[in-house]
Amino acid sequence: MSSSRDQKLAHVALLPSAGMGHLTPFLRLAALLTARNVQVTFITPHPTVSLTESHALSGFFASFPQVKQKQFHLLPLEENSADPFFYHMQLIKSSCHLLSPLLSALTPSLSGFITDMTLASTVIPITQAISLPNYVLFTSSAKMMTLFLSYPTLAGSKALDDLDETDVIKIRNVELMPKSLVPPPLLQKSNNFFKNSFIEDGRKVTESCGILLNTFVSFELESLRKINDGQVLERLPSVVAIGPLPPCNSEKSQLQLTWLDDQPAGSVLYVSFGSRTALARDQIRELGEGLIKSGSRFVWVVKDKKVDKEDSEELEEALGIKEDARKAVGFGGSSDKGLTELISMWKHF
The missing domain is CATH 3.40.50.2000 (Glycogen Phosphorylase B;)
Incomplete structure (x- = not known):
């Protein structure tokens, strides 16, 4: 054997x-x-x-x-x-x-x-x-x-022509998909x-x-x-x-989940606009202030540039937001x- x-x-x-x-x-x-x-x-x-x-x-x-x-x-x-x-x-x-x-x-x-x-x-x-x-x-x-x-x-x-923002897209044998969920380049008529x-x-x-x-x-x-x-x-x-x-192990050392683990179930608001949506810093600052004033517990995924190679300072420092806005990943x-x-x-x- x-x-x-x-x-x-x-x-x-x-x-x-x-x-x-x-x-x-x-x-x-x-x-x-x-x-x-x-x-x-x-x-x-x-x-x-x-x-x-x-x-x-x-x-x-x-x-x-x-x-x-x-x-x-x-x-x-x-x-x-x-x-x-x-x-x-x-x-x-x-x-x-x-x-x-x-x-x-x-x-x-x-x-x-x-x-x-x-x-x-x-x-x-x-x-x-x-x-x-x-x-x-x-x-x-x-x-x-x-x-x-x-x-x-x-x-x-x-099927994709002349759709209003409130319209939906019909996929064969699948429930209707709102047009807002479709990546914008796919809705363009031009190539x-x-x-x-x-x-x-x-x-x-x-x-x-x-x-x-x-x-x-x-x-x-x-x-x-x-x-x-x-x-x-x-x-x-x-x-x-x-x-x-x-x-994997190389990620776990970067995750800061202690605070999240200590919160009551269902008490945390998750805020994210997607991995490809970069917001202006004044928009992020205004959103952050609103979240803080709301009094809600929240986890916030923040992105201000499409590519990070030109970043020269920490986002929290530039915005004046420190412990109030945290980044986390679930698994x-x-x-x-x-x-x-x-x-x-x-x-x-």
């Missing part, structure tokens, strides 16, 4: 896209796979779009030396974008043709390759050419995935990078070997059921909920079954 040492370990590579909202789930998944005795190679696009990404990567590899880092050097583009994250995403997509020799050279040979949803259209043809199973990590919710899968059809129809990518990636993701979602069944039962039953889109690969992905347990089945399959690849 062969010992456990003789058993083949799965070797999986991961490639995130631009922005902490995409990088963080990939780091957490890498940590989770490592804990399950999976050999992980983490491919890092270079350069990063922000200092926050660089610090997160440095902290992660210091905490997980067993994860192999492989830099993916991006080719420069002549045309620039006003949005640094979209530009960086475009850099990654336009450099993806360089992935084939990089992936083929990894040893031992890969059992699977997990890529970001925003890279599906450029990465899947490459992995198909080298017969490498490609899985997509969808970093948003199952509800957003219903839009992702449906948008190529919606964009080709008149733009995000809109075109959303269409291309939404079409190509159907050719992946499977889709992983950072959500959990009890939270989005109905959306997940309709996706996997083919009610949103037919001929879709398996969609597996593997979340919520817990923070919970992780789903086991779907991920365990994938790892078992990779070991036999």
